[in-house]
Amino acid sequence: MNRSFTIPSMTDHTFMLVFNSVSLTFIALVATTLFLLINHVRVLPKYRQSIVILALVNFIAAYFYWKISGSLRSAYTSNTKFDESFRYLDWILTVPLLLTALVKSLGLPRKKRLELIYRLVPSALAMIILGYIGDETVGTGHKLVFWSLSCIPFIYILYVLFIQLTRALDQQISSVVLLVSRVRILVTATWTVYPVVYLMPLLDYNGETAFALRQCGYSLADAAAKCAFSLVIYRLARLNSANDSPEFAEREGLND
Amino acid sequence: MNRSFTIPSMTDHTFMLVFNSVSLTFIALVATTLFLLINHVRVLPKYRQSIVILALVNFIAAYFYWKISGSLRSAYTSNTKFDESFRYLDWILTVPLLLTALVKSLGLPRKKRLELIYRLVPSALAMIILGYIGDETVGTGHKLVFWSLSCIPFIYILYVLFIQLTRALDQQISSVVLLVSRVRILVTATWTVYPVVYLMPLLDYNGETAFALRQCGYSLADAAAKCAFSLVIYRLARLNSANDSPEFAEREGLND
Numbered sequence: 216m217n218r219s220f221t222i223p224s225m226t227d228h229t230f231m232l233v234f235n236s237v238s239l240t241f242i243a244l245v246a247t248t249l250f251l252l253i254n255h256v257r258v259l260p261k262y263r264q265s266i267v268i269l270a271l272v273n274f275i276a277a278y279f280y281w282k283i284s285g286s287l288r289s290a291y292t293s294n295t296k297f298d299e300s301f302r303y304l305d306w307i308l309t310v311p312l313l314l315t316a317l318v319k320s321l322g323l324p325r326k327k328r329l330e331l332i333y334r335l336v337p338s339a340l341a342m343i344i345l346g347y348i349g350d351e352t353v354g355t356g357h358k359l360v361f362w363s364l365s366c367i368p369f370i371y372i373l374y375v376l377f378i379q380l381t382r383a384l385d386q387q388i389s390s391v392v393l394l395v396s397r398v399r400i401l402v403t404a405t406w407t408v409y410p411v412v413y414l415m416p417l418l419d420y421n422g423e424t425a426f427a428l429r430q431c432g433y434s435l436a437d438a439a440a441k442c443a444f445s446l447v448i449y450r451l452a453r454l455n456s457a458n459d460s461p462e463f464a465e466r467e468g469l470n471d
Numbered sequence: 472m473n474r475s476f477t478i479p480s481m482t483d484h485t486f487m488l489v490f491n492s493v494s495l496t497f498i499a500l501v502a503t504t505l506f507l508l509i510n511h512v513r514v515l516p517k518y519r520q521s522i523v524i525l526a527l528v529n530f531i532a533a534y535f536y537w538k539i540s541g542s543l544r545s546a547y548t549s550n551t552k553f554d555e556s557f558r559y560l561d562w563i564l565t566v567p568l569l570l571t572a573l574v575k576s577l578g579l580p581r582k583k584r585l586e587l588i589y590r591l592v593p594s595a596l597a598m599i600i601l602g603y604i605g606d607e608t609v610g611t612g613h614k615l616v617f618w619s620l621s622c623i624p625f626i627y628i629l630y631v632l633f634i635q636l637t638r639a640l641d642q643q644i645s646s647v648v649l650l651v652s653r654v655r656i657l658v659t660a661t662w663t664v665y666p667v668v669y670l671m672p673l674l675d676y677n678g679e680t681a682f683a684l685r686q687c688g689y690s691l692a693d694a695a696a697k698c699a700f701s702l703v704i705y706r707l708a709r710l711n712s713a714n715d716s717p718e719f720a721e722r723e724g725l726n727d
Contacts, residue, residue: 227475227552231554231556233476235560236558238538238557238560239563239564241558242534242535242560242563242564244531245534246527246531246564248528249526249527249530250523250527253508253511253523253526254520255525257516272478280684466516467516467517468515468516468517
């Protein structure tokens with residue numbers, strides 16, 4: 216895997232913008248990891264796996280942001296190549312885990328859970344691998360072909376989340392259904408940033424602008440798709456826990 | 472985001488003063504993080520989130536103080552630029568979290584809590600972003616315009632804390648009301664330091680004095696607004712826990 220390239224020459228101002236967006240996402244990921252590790256015991260045992268998985272997602276992403284930050288700094292100061300493959304290594308691990316955590320937080324029967332995971336995880340892998348191949352190929356035409364191919368599993372994931380998940384949720388109470396629909400909107404909104412940002416180097420921007428838009432876009436999308444997503448899933452798991460056990464709701468003060 | 476600049480030439484004495492104020496705040500933040508992590512289980516579950524959020528606030532701030540400390544040292548010894556944007560990255564994450572933790576520690580019903588958070592968090596973001604733009608613009612006139620604009624959400628935050636919060640607290644017992652009024656005085660006193668310190672480079676000081684006053688001022692204000700504030704909120708959450716549950720008060724020896 217090799218997505219290393221010489222970064223375009225840019226002003227200190229642009230570099231700091233990119234670098235700070237990476238730093239901000241890094242510390243947000245670390246803080247979210249800590250939050251989830253501390254609080255994973257504050258949901259019923261059946262939802263704990265979901266929160267632990269999300270803690271690991273944030274931890275893994277934080278590690279790769281640490282590497283990106285170092286690679287970015289040395290690419291700028293000593294003209295070494297910037298290694299963007301860290302982003303793909305991150306996604307190939309974390310995106311399937313994110314979807315698994317989402318499904319596990321819903322409190323569905325095991326059979327339905329597995330059914331959803333078997334659809335979502337292979338699609339996520341296909342989406343990322345096709346995106347990676349597109350980034351690796353040379354020529355705008357080829358890149359656009361792989362971009363379009365990568366959008367197919369993405370649209371399939373949205374189909375599963377919007378259509379099949381709704382069917383699976385027909386026996387849940389309304390506050391859960393409401394929160395799940397918010398999760399779907401969050402996933403749709405934040406995940407759509409990736410294919411848009413992906414196209415930046417293909418648009419008619421100069422190298423500096425395209426690079427900055429792409430890196431800042433990925434960083435902010437990662438912060439939303441990992442940190443904000445994790446916190447919504449935590450809230451969902453708390454809500455499901457309170458619904459499953461009135462005693463839990465009482466103890467945790469979730470009744471007011 | 473870029474607030475990097477060459478620091479003014481200064482004596483070793485002045486540099487050490489600035490550097491030590493940063494080191495002092497750094498270790499106070501780390502110690503407060505540990506204190507809150509250890510003690511977050513010593514309040515009732517409904518107040519725990521507030522203490523965990525404060526632990527993360529201190530953790531995030533400690534991370535940025537670590538970066539500030541490194542940037543300051545290399546700016547002094549090897550003439551690289553000092554990067555002040557770490558302060559803004561810190562505030563943009565921690566100030567909304569501080570206000571959220573304060574509201575969550577009061578034991579208000581969920582509806583009132585959300586009402587306060589929806590007013591306080593956007594105001595805090597507006598305050599910091601306007602302050603940042605002011606720091607970025609060139610010319611005393613422009614800086615003063617953004618300084619004034621940034622004071623508007625600050626005054627609104629104080630209005631919410633002093634007027635609306637008092638109404639929300641009308642059913643609380645007197646010891647809680649007393650502690651909340653102390654929290655408000657602490658917030659007003661420490662947060663007022665920021666707009667004052669902000670003006671330092673605009674006053675007729677020489678570069679060295681202005682730089683030192685500004686950096687020491689921010690460091691000490693951060694120690695008060697994060698460490699001291701967190702400890703008062705912890706005390707408030709303990710008091711509320713004891714009021715809610717006589718059993719908890721007995722167990723924790725809070726009746727004497």
